[in-house]
Amino acid sequence: MGANIIINSGELFRFCSSNNATIRTRRKKEKKRGRFERVIVARAGIRHPSELQPTNRRVKLIDLSDELVPYDTGWRMQKDLLQKQFDIETAFTTSNYGDSEEDHIEKILFEHDALILLQHEKVITLGTGSTTDNLKFDAEEPPKDLGFEVRRCERGGEVTVHLPGQLVLYPILKLDERKGSSFKPDLHEYMRNLEEVALLVAKSFGVEKGHREDGFTGAWANGSKFAQVGVRARRWVTYHGLAINVDCNLCDFTKHVVPCGIGDRPVGSIRERLRSQQKRTVGRNGNEDEPPILIDENDDKKVSVSIAADRALDAFEKVFDVSLVR
Helix, strand or coil: CCCEEEECCCCHHHHHHCCCCEEEEEEEEECCCCEEEEEEEEECCCCCHHHCCCCCCEEEEEEEEEEEECHHHHHHHHHHHHHHHHHHHHHHHCCCCCHHHHHHHHHHHHCCEEEEEEEECCEEEECCCCCHHHECCCCCCCCCCCCCEEEECCCCCCEEEECCCEEEEEEECECCHHHCHHHCCCHHHHHHHHHHHHHHHHHHHCCCCEECCCCCCCEEECCEEEEEEEEEEECCEEEEEEEEECCCCCHHHHHHECHHHCCCCCECCHHHHHHHHHHHCCCCCCCCCCCCCCCCCCHHHHCCHHHHHHHHHHHHHHHHCCEEEC
């Protein structure tokens, strides 16, 4: 026997079509919102589990890295993707399916992970652990020339800054060991994986001495923090994520806030770390009167958010062992 599955997702059509399912659509009134919403009702043709072909874990990519996205817009995108995960999971867990049917439904569940890449317009965000003590202005009456919006958010951690030149990754992932070891329901390990993504991106540009700092989150290079991690999870679905300083104005960090509540450590970026390394090359051959030796004469062209985004996608696939669906 087949099973009636009602899911608010157009992507179900692709799944069912590939599994000999017949599709019909109808209009369903959504009482809470008082409007009509198009839903898909699938009559799945169930096959024996032995017929199912193994597939790589797939994550939907939403790449807006070349755009400046308002913080509120990015937050709404995350909430929509979260709700999508919850709706599908509820449809699965509240129905009585046989073992063979569950194999098919789990495929749907596992294919609704997503990764958002973007840059934000200028905004200062305060996580759940933030206090206004780490703001260098009156939070109740921000100065008119501040140039930054200020937002409270649900992520963990202290105050941080988002701005152009910083690459932000928002993974919406269901942490479930059935997806593999990189998806264990362990937020500490998940954050270490995000840090590893940042370290791999920095290394790909030639940044030396990338590392973690005991007692702190984020990614560091030679004592400067160039990537911030702040996450949250509901029902083991992650949101918020990772911000990598690629080529941004670092003065905006220290001018307005105490970044991440850490007042005695410098903030860095990939470009800043590379320039610091260039300066350190002076004198290596015993001649300190010569100008700094550039790592690459086209270095300025090779450090950009666009390039960092491509490398972050490669690193994300490697660390989390997934295939990004573009």
